[in-house]
Amino acid sequence: MSELPLTATADAALQAAPATKARGYWATVGRRIMRDKVSMACALVLLLIFLSAILAPWLGLEDPYKGSMIRRLRHIGTTGYPLGTDELGRDMLARLIYGGRLSLVIGILPVILAFCIGTSLGIIAGYVGGKLNTAIMRTVDVFYAFPSVLLAIAISGALGAGILNSIVALTIVFVPQITRVAESVTTGVRNMDFVEAARASGAGPFTIMRVHILGNVLGAIFVYATSLISVSMILAAGLSFLGLGTKPPEPEWGLMLNTLRTAIYVNPWVAALPGAMIFAVSICFNLLSDGLRSAMDIRN
């Protein structure tokens, strides 16, 4: 007898459901971030920088490697060289746009790699727990004993200069940070009812981690990882600036800033241009990450 009204309410709820639950979580987040003017402006700037870097060879630019001794360090606004020329007479506009290719890769790739490695390590540590957790998290603690700039420079200084080494060094810097976040959110989820239910219905640990945990923690880890891109861009260019990353004559913003340092007495504003690119990318990623964070915080 008592079951009848219950079913009736359930039916009513089911009928009402399409009206109230119109969108999924990510659709809502997407809609919220689309309405955020600052985030959209940043996304647009980043899109422009990315597209021009990818399409650089087809933009009709000067050869970024071709220098000329007679047109060194031209000022911004010189005809034919809208952003001037560098210390070897190469076109700055072309070098800044081509420079985006390497700069963006060495800045963003470490975060992507660290995101994959750190998320896996953190979820395993958080879900399996016990000795494995202790082993992983205590190792992470050791890396936290180094300030990240020092660690990045120490590793790439020991490995020697080179693009690959600087990517490896930065990945090692970010893995512990992402692992810590992933472990802490996983620990928060692992004892929830739906995980318990999956376990009770016979799902193995790998399936639970992949299907049930990953989906629930990925968002938080992703937002954290996006906030690291800005730091990574600054550090990657910083390594090149020190001479530990890219090698000349490759166009890359950090290295360009380094080689143009000697020109600050002759043509200071041209020398400052590559740093402005790093700053633009870094601040856009920071603001976009902030926007994403508040868009994902649906409760507010």
Added chain:
Amino acid sequence: MPSSPTRGEGKKESNVLAYTARRIVYVVPIVISVALVCFLLVHITPGDPLVAVLPADASQELAAQLRAAYGFDRPLPVQFGLWLLRALHGDLGNSIATGRPVLAEVMRAVGNTVTLAIAAAIIGFTMGILLGLIAGYFRETWIDKVATSFAIAGVSVPHYWLGMLLVIIFSVQLNWLPAVGAGPSGSNSWAWDWAHLKYLVLPAITTSVIPMGIVTRTVRALTGDILSQDFVEALRAKGLHELGVFRHVVKNAAPTALAVMGLQLGYMLGGSILIETVFSWPGSGFLLNSAIFQRDLPLLQGTILILALFFVFLNLLVDIAQAAIDPRIKRG
């Protein structure tokens, strides 16, 4: 913000002393692991560690002799044990490039870095606290937006580039301040007078922007959280004047804010290499830079070890100080 999300394990501890003891015991394995990482850094290095001293046409015997003299011919664990033992006695070996003891070289350089970090901390923390409080009090107003923009710009700016910009403006264009170095008579004699201080201004401002940004964000969030709590409402309802409310805000925000600032001080000490390179500031970062490019491995090892140990002990100090001033950690 690259700060640690989980800190202050042992909040359940019944008193600060027990917490302190536990925290100190916990530091021992960290210190040993840090030493191991510093030691291993040298051994992942491609090429012969003697390349800096050995002439290119050196004979096999000479190379072997030198290798034995530096102890590079023994098995790795033995080398590590010996190195650690000597390090405990304050002997970090001699710099391959200069032949002088590593410890003395590093300590002299660290002194300059500490000078820079303290000057930057005074600027950055004062600005950060002020901006953070103002932003927290006037949330969602234009004042908040301006303060927050400052904070975001501070954490997003490539600081080595900011250093260059400041040099361009204040040294090259206006000719007000020196561009590089740490004093009129070279780098060896620091003094707290204007002749020396003007060398400190630009590097200190450059170093201060990241802590400024992070402290602003932290203080803003703390202030906002505290002001929206019920007890503040109650205090106001009881008729407490704003200055009294402000006292409560400071009391509640202090432990977390101090912890963040302590960590930032550590980052400034350990992460000064880029700024010291821009300004040729003769600190530990500058030393690290030359150690890397001269492939002076004992110096590289020693500098990293000492900077990391500074950071570890600063973290320890911050955790203990936080436990001592935050009653919630004491009560558990």
